[in-house]
Amino acid sequence: MSYAANFGVTLTQHVLHRQALHPNARGQFSQLITQIGVAAKLISAQVRRAGLIEIWGATGDENVQGEEVQKLDRIANDTLKEVLIQSGCVSALASEEEDEFISVPSALLGDYVVAFDPLDGSSNIDSSVSIGTIFAIYHRRSIRESSVNDVLRPGYEQVGAGYVMYGSSTVMVYTAGRTVDCFTLDPSCGEFFLTRSDLKYSEKTHVLSINECNIPYWPTWVKPFVKEIIDRNDEAHREITGRHIGSLVADFHRNLIKGGLYLYPEDRRTGRGKLRLLYECNPLAFIAEVAGGAASTGRGRILEVMPEDLHQRVGLIIGPKADVALAEAFAREAAKAEA
Ligand code: AHG
Ligand code: MN
Ligand code: MN
Numbered sequence: 295m296s297y298a299a300n301f302g303v304t305l306t307q308h309v310l311h312r313q314a315l316h317p318n319a320r321g322q323f324s325q326l327i328t329q330i331g332v333a334a335k336l337i338s339a340q341v342r343r344a345g346l347i348e349i350w351g352a353t354g355d356e357n358v359q360g361e362e363v364q365k366l367d368r369i370a371n372d373t374l375k376e377v378l379i380q381s382g383c384v385s386a387l388a389s390e391e392e393d394e395f396i397s398v399p400s401a402l403l404g405d406y407v408v409a410f411d412p413l414d415g416s417s418n419i420d421s422s423v424s425i426g427t428i429f430a431i432y433h434r435r436s437i438r439e440s441s442v443n444d445v446l447r448p449g450y451e452q453v454g455a456g457y458v459m460y461g462s463s464t465v466m467v468y469t470a471g472r473t474v475d476c477f478t479l480d481p482s483c484g485e486f487f488l489t490r491s492d493l494k495y496s497e498k499t500h501v502l503s504i505n506e507c508n509i510p511y512w513p514t515w516v517k518p519f520v521k522e523i524i525d526r527n528d529e530a531h532r533e534i535t536g537r538h539i540g541s542l543v544a545d546f547h548r549n550l551i552k553g554g555l556y557l558y559p560e561d562r563r564t565g566r567g568k569l570r571l572l573y574e575c576n577p578l579a580f581i582a583e584v585a586g587g588a589a590s591t592g593r594g595r596i597l598e599v600m601p602e603d604l605h606q607r608v609g610l611i612i613g614p615k616a617d618v619a620l621a622e623a624f625a626r627e628a629a630k631a632e633a
Contacts (some may be wrong), residue, residue: 305331305466305477305486312470322405323431323454326383327468330429331477331486333377334458334466337370337413337427338479341460350420358393359605366419367391370412370427384408386440388604390573395604397440406453407432407444411573414457415541424461426543430577431455445604449576449597456577457543467493467547469584474550493550495587499523499617501554503538503545511561513592513609515628519621523555542569546578546612550585555613557621559592567591567609571601575610588618592625 303311309324344350349365357363371391378384379396383404387396390411398404408431415425431454435444456468464479466486474493477486502523509517526533537554539545545556560567569575579589579596589596589612599608611621 302487302489305488308475308477308488312472320405322383323470325381326378326404326406326408326431327454327456327470329377329381329383330374330456330458330468331466333374334427334464334486335479335484336373336377337458338460338464340369340373341366341425342481344419345422357391359390363391364413364416364419366425367413367416374410374412374427378408385434385436386444388445388572390570390605395440395442395445403434405434407434407440409445409573409576411543411570414543414574415539418539418541423541424459424539424544425541426457426459426461426547428457428543428574428577429455430573430580442604445572446601448600449571449579452576452580452597455580457547457581459543459547461544461547465489465547467550467581469581471580471584474581474585490551494585495550495582495614496553497614497616498533499553499555499614500534501537501549501552502534503536503549503554503556505538505540505558508561511563512559513562513625513628514632515592515621515624516557516559519624520557522620522624523617542574542578546581549613550581550587553614555617555621556610557612558610560609566607568607569610571596571599571606571608572604575608575612578610578612582612586615587613588615590618590622592621594622 306328309327313319313324353363355363379398382402384406385398385403386407388409410429414428430452454470458466467476476490478489479486549556558569575596582589592609611618
């Protein structure tokens with residue numbers, strides 16, 4: 295009997311197996327995913343020590359969106375930036391924590407462009423609740439010097455996307471457009487192993503995730519829609535339960551596994567959502583579609599929104615296809631009635 299047989303497939307082996315399906319591939323995508331895995335381990339190590347060392351709390355600075363920057367936001371951002379630039383796989387980067395896009399020095403230029411939220415759910419850090427990292431990958435567009443147009447692109451141009459969740463275990467989920475696969479970090483040896491392959495949404499919604507304290511700001515269609523979903527429960531049978539963590543990445547991951555619908559609709563006061571298109575909504579929308587689900591702003595497909603700004607916010611409804619379509623139908627009816 296071989297004792298090595300049960301070790302499972304590592305993240306690196308998995309990306310190399312996938313690369314072998316593309317005989318002309320130069321291997322940069324595989325390297326990029328592997329390097330994101332390295333950054334994830336470095337960030338995870340810091341997250342696991344938060345509270346033990348002085349990295350809880352705020353830096354005292356605000357980011358370009360007027361939000362308080364937490365120390366772990368800064369650590370995660372610097373780690374990803376450094377690892378990605380040194381990887382030689384990227385030509386431009388965009389981050390929630392950077393005012394402008396980052397152009398990579400010519401000596402290190404690579405084939406890809408990455409937009410990322412270095413630490414998602416950072417308001418949850420101090421209470422030790424699950425947080426994460428989200429990333430979107432595009433082919434490089436500019437031939438020579440990168441410009442903002444390398445990152446201001448519709449989500450359907452993504453060639454890969456993923457996230458890392460620092461939860462009860464650290465998991466990394468990624469897709470290159472065919473399947474969505476999940477890897478769990480074994481902290482004893484520092485390696486990611488494949489733990490769930492080809493993740494798919496259930497057809498039915500079993501979990502509803504929405505911050506109900508935002509009722510006063512919801513567009514008019516959201517309240518009747520939420521009621522319609524909850525009304526699927528009756529005395530004899532409970533079909534739906536509610537779960538809302540307040541870390542998008544953790545809410546999304548649970549929903550992908552359990553069959554959940556997540557909504558952060560546009561705010562009626564501003565006409566904009568809270569979540570950012572480039573590095574929160576687009577990568578998760580790409581993953582959702584590959585997993586057989588859907589993602590919408592309420593007005594249309596997330597992946598077709600033409601971004602105008604690096605930090606643009608949109609409404610997000612994401613999860614099982616039929617209920618995302620139902621939400622769009624509610625939104626359309628309300629818009630007609632209000633016209
Ligand atoms: P970030 O920490 O990257 O700024 O993102 C926070 C986001 C998201 O993770 C979360 O689901 C949402 O903000 C929660 O917003 P509310 O507190 O308004 O519900
Ligand atoms: Mn975020
Ligand atoms: Mn963030």
